[in-house]
Amino acid sequence: MASSSGNDDDLTIPRAAINKMIKETLPNVRVANDARELVVNCCTEFIHLISSEANEICNKSEKKTISPEHVIQALESLGFGSYINEVKEVLQECKTVALKRRKANSRLENLGIPEEELLRQQQELFAQVSEAMLVLMRVE
Amino acid sequence: PGPARLARLPLARVKALVKADPDVTLASQEAVFVLARATELFVETIAKDAYVYAQQGKRKTLQRKDLDNAIEAIDEFAFLE
Numbered sequence: 669m670a671s672s673s674g675n676d677d678d679l680t681i682p683r684a685a686i687n688k689m690i691k692e693t694l695p696n697v698r699v700a701n702d703a704r705e706l707v708v709n710c711c712t713e714f715i716h717l718i719s720s721e722a723n724e725i726c727n728k729s730e731k732k733t734i735s736p737e738h739v740i741q742a743l744e745s746l747g748f749g750s751y752i753n754e755v756k757e758v759l760q761e762c763k764t765v766a767l768k769r770r771k772a773n774s775r776l777e778n779l780g781i782p783e784e785e786l787l788r789q790q791q792e793l794f795a796q797v798s799e800a801m802l803v804l805m806r807v808e
Numbered sequence: 809p810g811p812a813r814l815a816r817l818p819l820a821r822v823k824a825l826v827k828a829d830p831d832v833t834l835a836s837q838e839a840v841f842v843l844a845r846a847t848e849l850f851v852e853t854i855a856k857d858a859y860v861y862a863q864q865g866k867r868k869t870l871q872r873k874d875l876d877n878a879i880e881a882i883d884e885f886a887f888l889e
Contacts, residue, residue, distance in 0.1 A: 679825050685817050686851065693852045694859055698869040703858070706875050707851060710888055712825060714850045717887050718843055719826045719835070734826075734835040736842040743846055747884035751849045758845040762838050 681711045718742050736762075817844045857882060 686708050690699055719734070721742035726734045736759050743751050819837075822844045826835050835843075858874040865874075879885040 679821070679828055681817055681821055681825075681847070689848060689851045690855050693855045694870065696868075697859060697862070700869060700871045702872045703870050703875055706872055707854065710854060710875075710879075711847055711851060713888055714847055715822060715825045715843060716829060718846060719829055719832060722835075722839070722843075723829065723832045732834060734832065734839045736836065736838040739839050739842045739846070746887075748846065748850070751846050754849060755842050755845050759838060759842055762841055 679712070680708050681715075683708055686711065717746065718748075721746055817847055819844055822847065854878060854885065857885075 683704065686704060690704065690707065718739060719742075722734050722738040725738045725741050725745075726732075729738070731738075740752055740755060740759075743749060743755065819840055823835070823840045826832055826840060826843065854875065855870070857878040859870055861874040861877045862868070862870050879888045
């Protein structure tokens, strides 16, 4: 179901994702279609609610970008504090992945320069050895 | 954590929903991630809460009115009324 109108108000979470979540939460339960539809719309409202509040919290801070901490504070102030522990786990994973990526990138960068330098030094050494051998051969 | 990963909401869509608010300027990727996870928890919670009403009505099918009841009964869901 592509939204071609470009109207932001038609944006929702895809039905399939909602269906999957409902199925995982209530495995052996049949769910009426209009109930599913309502859940989809509730999700949209929830996202607007939390991001609005997070935005206000962000405006009061000196930051220009809504941070995960702003979202967490919004959850707390709107009565969804019980979500915070799980949400923080996800945030920790985020940071761990980001950290691993930064380490991997910096390791490559660190290898690059010394390796070039090592190659250069190796070439020099070979040149010196060749020269030394020539001298020795002349002597013999 | 395993099953929860599979049910993960499409981040691009969550981000689009956040940006649809004209007052919102920028949200970090991590903020969107956190919000997506919170939304998953919201779905789990409201589904379970609504199901209680289906059980009270001795039904195995979750109906819209069960959600309406949950929304009315639970303070945090007042924004949905």
